Amino acid sequence: MATVFVSMDSSARSVGADDVADAIRRAAEVRDLSVTIVRNGSRGMLWLEPLVEVETERGRVAYGPVTIQDVETLVDEGLFVGADHRLSLGSTEEIPWLARQTRYSFELVGLIDPLSPEDYEAHGGLSGLRKAITMQPAEIVELVTESGLRGRGGAGFPTGIKWETVLAAPTEDVKFVCANADEGDSGTFADRMLMEGNPFGLIEGMVIAGLATGATEGFVYVRSEYPDAIATMRTAIGVAHLRGWLGLNILGSHERFELSVRVGAGSYICGEETAMLESLEGRRGMVRAKPPLPAHAGLFERPTVINNVLTLASVPRIVADGPSVYRSFGVGRSRGTQVFQIGGNVARGGVVELPFGVTLGTLVNDFGGGTRSGRPIRAVQVGGPLGAYLPVAAFDVPMDYESFAAIDAMVGHGGVVVFDETVDMARQARFAMEFCAEESCGKCTPCRVGAVRGVEVIDRIIAGDHREANLVLLEDLCDLMASGSLCAMGSLTPMPVRSALTHFGNDFHRLPAALRSDASEPRSR
C-alpha cells in the first residue's frame, strides 16, 4: 500500500493542495488501489507546492508543482511506486535546495504528520522534555544559556537570561509562559509553518520553558489571520492533554502545565510583547512602559516568559542534544541557525534554515533564483516592515545580528522580501510611515503623530514641493521618532525610510509623475 504526502500547510492549500489530495484519492479509488494520504506540513519549497511525495524503498520521492490536471497521468505513470515523470524531483532529501540547508528548528516540519503524536515521538519528539523533567530548573536555564539561543521575535535577546530572570522572580501564585505567534511582519511565515507543521514541537518547548522557570500556565497568542494554525494548535493541545504531555503529572511526573490558544484580532502592535499582554488580559493593545519587565510583572502582573514561536520550538532539540551542537552553528554572538523566509518577487520562495552568517546574496540568488518577474533585483527588505531596504551592493554582508546592525539594518524575524527594478523606493518609504500611522497603538506622540506627519512630508517630496526643505524635515522627523517613541514600532519605522533615502536616494529626486513622460516605465537606477 502506497503512502502519499500532500501538504496541509495553508500556503500549499492556497495554491490547490486540497484539490490535488482529493484528485489523488479519487484516482486511486477508481483504479482500486489502496493508498494512504498523509497531510503533512510543508517542506518549505513553496514554489513547488502543491508538492506530492510518495514513500519508496529509496525514501520519499517528490513531484511538483502538481495541478489537478496532472494527477491522472501522474498516477498512470506510476506515482504510487515513485516512477519517473515530467514533474519528478527525485528523492526529496536530495533536492539541492533542501539538502544544502541545516534544518534544526524546522527538522520535523514537512517530515511528520503534524497531528500524530506517534509520528512525533518516532522522530525524536519528547526527548527534550523527558530529559528536562529529570533536571533542576536552574540546570535547564543554564543549558539554554550555554547554547547561545537568542530570541527569534526580532530583538535577539538571550533566551537563557530571560528565563533566569523569571526563575528568580518571586510570585505568590502563578507564573506564565506566552508564545508570541502574532507574526505580523510582512514577509514572514515561519511561525505559521511551524505551528501547522509541527505543533507538538512548540508545545514541548513551552512545557520545558515552564519547567525551567516554575511557570505552570501558558498561552499561545496567534494572529487571527492564521485560521489553520489556530485550528492545528488547538487540536494538538487537546491531543497532548490526552497523552499526558500537558496538564497534571506530565509524563507521569509531579510537574504540571496548562496551555491554551488565544486569538488576536487584527492588530500589528499586539506582536509587541507588552501590547500582547494587554490583549491577553482582554484590553486594547496599548504598549506598556518598561520597567517593570514582563519577566518580573507581566501577564496579570505575574512573572512571565514571552518568547517567539521559533525560539520556543528550538528548545526541545537544544535540550535533547545538549548546548554544544546548537552553539557550534553560527558566527560571533549569533549562534545557531536562523529560519529565513524568502518571499516577494522571487522565483523560488520558501523557508531556508541555515546557520547565521550566510550572505543575503546566497539567500536571494542561490536559493531564491532571482526575481519571479525575471527583471533584475533592485531592493531587498530584510526583517519585516520595520527593517531596512538593502541594495544589491549589500549582498555579501553576512546575515547575523551584529553585521546587520553595523549597516543600519536588522535580521529581525528573518523575513527577506525581494523587489525588482520596477519598485519606487520613495513610495516604499511612504508606505513604511503609512503602516506605522495605521498600526500605532497611539500611546506616544512621536509614533502616533510622527508617522502621520511622515506620510505628508514624503507626499510633498514625491510631488516635488520644496523638496530639499522637506527632505531635511523628514530626517528630523526620523530622529524624533527613533529617539522619542515608547516602543520599537515608532523607533524602528525610520529604519526602512532612512535606508530608502541612503541607498535609493534618486527615487526621491525624480520628476513628479505629472511632468514625466515615462511614468509607466521601469524606474532607472
Add this chain to the structure above:
Amino acid sequence: MKGATGESPVYDIERVRVLAEERTSLRGSLLEILHAVQDTLGYVDETAIPIIADTLNLSKAEVLGVVSFYRDLRQEPPAQTVVRLCRGEACQSVGAERLVARARERFGLDIGESSTDGRVSLDQVFCLGNCALGPSAMVDGRLIGRLDEATLDVLMAPRL
C-alpha cells in the same frame, strides 16, 4: 447576517449573554467573548455591549473601547462575501496594488466598501503569511495564493 433581500434577522441578545457567561471564568475573557459573539452572530451589535459589560463588571465604555481598537471586530453585519486583499510589502512586490485597482475599476469597490446590495465587501490586510506565493487574499476565511486579475474577477463577479 443580512440576506439578499436586505432583511436582517433579529440579533439574538440571549445568545450573547450565554456566550459571555460561559467564558467569564477564563483569564482576561473579554476578547474571547467578543470573538465568540462575532463568530456566532456575525458582528458585535451595540445592544451586545451592555450585556457583556454587565457580565464582566466592566463599564460600557471599556467594552466599546476594546471593540473599536481591533480591526477584526465589526459593529455592523458583514457582507455575504468578504474579500480581503493583502497589501503587505511582499504582496506589493508582485502587484498587489494592481488587484486593488482592478477591484475599483471593474467592480467599483474601494478598500473598506461594500456593494450596494450588501453581498460583497472589499477589505485590506497586511500579510497573510503567504509571502512566497503572493499576491494573496483571504476570501471568507480561505487563503488564496498567486492571485491574478482573472481569478479576482471570478471570485467577485458571480457575487455581484
